[in-house]
Amino acid sequence: MKVAFIGLGNMGEPMALNLLRAGHELTVYNRTPGKAERLAKEGARVADSPAAAVREAEVAITMLANDQAVRAAMLTPAQQSGAAIDALPRGAIYVCTSTISVALSKELAEKHLAHRQGYVAAPVLGRPDAAAQKKLWIIAAGLPAEVARCRPLMEAMGRAVTVMGEEAWRANLTKIATNFMLASMLEAMGEAIALVRKSRIDPQQFLELLNGLFNSPIYENYGKIIAEQRFEPAGFKLRLGLKDVGLALEAAYDTAVPMPLASLVRDHYLNAVAHGRGDADWAALAEVAAHDAGL
Numbered sequence: 001m002k003v004a005f006i007g008l009g010n011m012g013e014p015m016a017l018n019l020l021r022a023g024h025e026l027t028v029y030n031r032t033p034g035k036a037e038r039l040a041k042e043g044a045r046v047a048d049s050p051a052a053a054v055r056e057a058e059v060a061i062t063m064l065a066n067d068q069a070v071r072a073a074m075l076t077p078a079q080q081s082g083a084a085i086d087a088l089p090r091g092a093i094y095v096c097t098s099t100i101s102v103a104l105s106k107e108l109a110e111k112h113l114a115h116r117q118g119y120v121a122a123p124v125l126g127r128p129d130a131a132a133q134k135k136l137w138i139i140a141a142g143l144p145a146e147v148a149r150c151r152p153l154m155e156a157m158g159r160a161v162t163v164m165g166e167e168a169w170r171a172n173l174t175k176i177a178t179n180f181m182l183a184s185m186l187e188a189m190g191e192a193i194a195l196v197r198k199s200r201i202d203p204q205q206f207l208e209l210l211n212g213l214f215n216s217p218i219y220e221n222y223g224k225i226i227a228e229q230r231f232e233p234a235g236f237k238l239r240l241g242l243k244d245v246g247l248a249l250e251a252a253y254d255t256a257v258p259m260p261l262a263s264l265v266r267d268h269y270l271n272a273v274a275h276g277r278g279d280a281d282w283a284a285l286a287e288v289a290a291h292d293a294g295l
Contacts, residue, residue, distance in 0.1 A: 001025070003153065004057035006050050006073050006084070007098075008035040010235070011124070012063035014132040015097070015157045019061075020044055022156035029053035049078045051087035059150055060088055061095045063124075066243055067104045070096060075111065085115055093118035093146050095153070097138075099179060099244055102251050105169040118146040121168035122154060123175035127235035135159045139178075141171035173251055180248040180262055183241055183285070186222060187265050190286025193226050194293040203227040222283050231277075231284040241282030242269035 001024050005016040008030040016039055020026050026044040029052070030036050036046045047053035050073045054060040064070050074094065077083040088094060094112055096105070096119075105121050112119040120142035130136050136158035140147050143166055154161045164170040196206045207223045225231065245266045252259040268288045277284050 001153065002056060002058045003027070004029070004047075004053040004060040005044075005063075006030070006053055006060070007063040007069070008039065009063065009065070010128040011131050013038065014128060015061075015063055015124075015136070016044070017042060018131075018134050018157050019153060022152075024153065024156070027053050027057065049081040050074065050084035051078060051081035054084045054088045054092070057088065057092055059093045059095060059153060060084065061097060061153070064098045065240060066098070067100050070098055070100055070104065070108075074108070085111060085117070088115070088117055090116040091118075093120055093150055095120045095122050095150055097122050097124050099123050099175050099240075099247065100172055101247050102169045102173050102176070102254070105172040109168050118143065118149075119168055120146050120150050121171040122150070123171060124158065125175070125178060126158075129235070131157070137162070139164060139171045139174050141165050141168045141174075176244065176247045176251055179241075179244040180259075180265075182218070183245050183265050183269075183282070184261055185218070186226075186241075186283050186285045187261075187268060187289075189219070189223060189226055190283075190289040193223075193286060194289040194295060197290070197295055198293050225281065225283045226286040229287075231280040231287070234279060234281040236282050237278065238269060238272055238280050238282045238284050239278035241285065242266065242273055242278075245269060 003019055003024045004027045006029045016028055020042050027047050028036050028039050028044045029047045029050050040046050062073055074084045109119045122138050122140045124136040124138050126136040138154045138158045138161045140161055141164040147163055164174050193203050196203055207227055210223055211220050245262055248262050268285055271288050
């Protein structure tokens, strides 16, 4: 399949590489051209703009940081090449794998329909190591025929695909809610480990108990990061965690759902960003609890 891939950061590069290795014909674009070098050596064609990347694509995929980046890549005209949405052929499908707002997802669905293109929301669960090992969990939504057409691509990048329905925004809301659950877990774990550390209890022994109780690789992995205070390099940056909790509160406001815990977690993430920790791993949220405990 002819695929355009836009966004070759910590997540995008391994995802694109897995598509190449699955035999798909790939054209890539990244705002920083040097990030495309590895893909070029593997056989990808490198484009000089998002519009140029998608011009002959059957499916265009983005892995970008936030609403602003997605909007800039797909909807905003470049100086010479125009907007990617205008260059994408009729009948082609745009697959957005980023964690974006429900509002933008609905806007993208409307605009691609008006351009006679398909749109599938497919945000992913997993860190860069999971992306490299094809272990991402992909949450998809869109028209059944379009999701089915893109399924071989999603299966080349992940270990499972969960389809949430025909309205693309449902996948985005599901991802936002899931990330809120993860952020809440990091808050709770940070507070608990601060308590045991200040009480001079071995945090590793505490983690052995947690792992036996919950039997969760998520608890195990993040617990180790927090206990060892190993927040660099970031698998998922803290400032992106702040963005995702903000998306949860935005969706909660729009649907009249009180989320008091989300407000607290948002403020703690904002505290960490204010102290210069925006580029640390989002598990560095635990530093706020440790600091408040005088550790």
